[in-house]
Amino acid sequence: MEMYDHTGKAVTHGRARVNGIRMHYIRAGQGSEALLLLHGTPKTSYYWYKLIPLLTEHFTIVAPDLRGFGYTDKPPTTEGYDSATNAQDLSELMTYLEIDKFHIHGEDRGADFAYALAATCRDRVKSLSFCEMMVSGxxxxxxxxxxxxxxxxxxxxxxxxxxxxGFFSIPHVPEMLIQGHEHEFWEMFMTQECYNPTAIETAALEHWVSCSMQPGGLRGILETYRAGFKNAAHHRALLEDGGKLEMRVMTIGAPEFFGPLVEQSIRRLAENVDRSEIFEECGHSLALEKPDRLAACLREFMLGAD
Known part of the structure; x- marks a missing residue:
């Protein structure tokens, strides 16, 4: 599945060897500010296909497939799918790309990892857009x-x-029930989270379903949930050791899913939540349901631009 920037040019695909895995990522745009986009479940970097052309005039965009997802490696172990490991993956990716300082936008599971990255690399992260998620712990x-x-x-x-x-965290049982029914399950899972179910377009859904059917694909997705309590402990330690985040933070919630709970959660971990939005008539997939409004928020928050 290909994506294009604001000029119609295809994004650049690459693979980086980071933190013991090979990570697939896309890069686009020539903006002076770098923006790292982190997707949720069961998505991949293709989740941003509507958003990228709205941002590439202003940012240099980096969007990876997270560990366990898409074309990135899915190590055959129950270890390594936690937020600390993902933060290390992402930090090494940006170093590999020779990007020292950057903004982050994360949604869903990607927002949980975005918090861990921001709290770990406080000197590198310029601002955090924490959206449609609550922090583990x-x-x-x-x-x-x-x-x-x-x-x-x-x-x-x-x-x-x-x-x-809870369901995804159970060993073996979700694999037994979902395998052979991947299309039905993920279509139900994603569309029920939307205000407008048709926002999940068929081609995108089929791509994410096919990725989940790759060797290790379903297990890789589920292991990120099985690491939930480890994530919670790590996040509590980050707060205890480093205190609250001091960089600027924006939150966005949607009434069909987390809504105001997003802001309530991250305020426990961040000093400077200076912009909070609720996207009415929207569900869990902000970049698919409200791409224009999301792009405008990111530009205004990170660049001070309309």
């Missing part, structure tokens, strides 16, 4: 509890029930 786990309030939250618009956190 700081509110995310509670959304998975089987309570009446959580289960009915979607009908009241005052919370979210992340039933999949």
């Amino acid at each position: 700081f509110g995310l786990e509670e959304t998975s509890f089987w309570t009446e309030k959580n289960v009915t939250a979607q009908y009241r618009r005052d919370g979210i029930w992340c039933w999949h956190l």
Whole structure:
């Protein structure tokens, strides 16, 4: 699946050997400011196909497939899918690309890793856009509890029930139930998170489904969830050792998923949350459902530009 910049030029694909794996990434744009884009589940760097042409005039964009996803390696182990390891992957990727300082935009699982990267590389990260996620260890786990309030939250618009956190974390069982039904499962999983289900276009869905069917693809995705408690412990340690983030932080939530919980979570870890948005009539996939508004927010927040 190809992506194009604002001039119609295809992005550049590459593979970097970082932190013991081979990572696929795309690079585009010639802006003086570098922006690292980190996707969620079950997506890949192709998730940004609508957003990239709206940003490449202003930024140098780097967008990897995270460890376990897409064309990046999926090590045959239960270790290494945690946020500390992912932060090291991403730090080494930017060093490999000779980019010292950069902004980060992360959504979903990518936002969790974005926090870990920002807290680990405070001298390199210029600003953080933390979107449609709660930080592991700081509110995310509670959304998975089987309570009446959580289960009915979607009908009241005052919370979210992340039933999949526990399901994905169980060893072996999700693989048994999803394999052979990847298309049905991931279509249901992604469209139910959207305000407008047609935002998940067929070609993109088929790409992500096919990636999940690669050797190790489904297991790689699930291992990022099985690392959840390790992530929580790591994030608590980052806060204890380094204190709250001091760089500028923007949050964006959507009513069909995390909504105001995004800001509530990251404020426990960041001093300077100076912009918070709620995208009405939007769900969990901001870059697909509201690409123009998201691009404008990123430009305004990171560049001070309209």
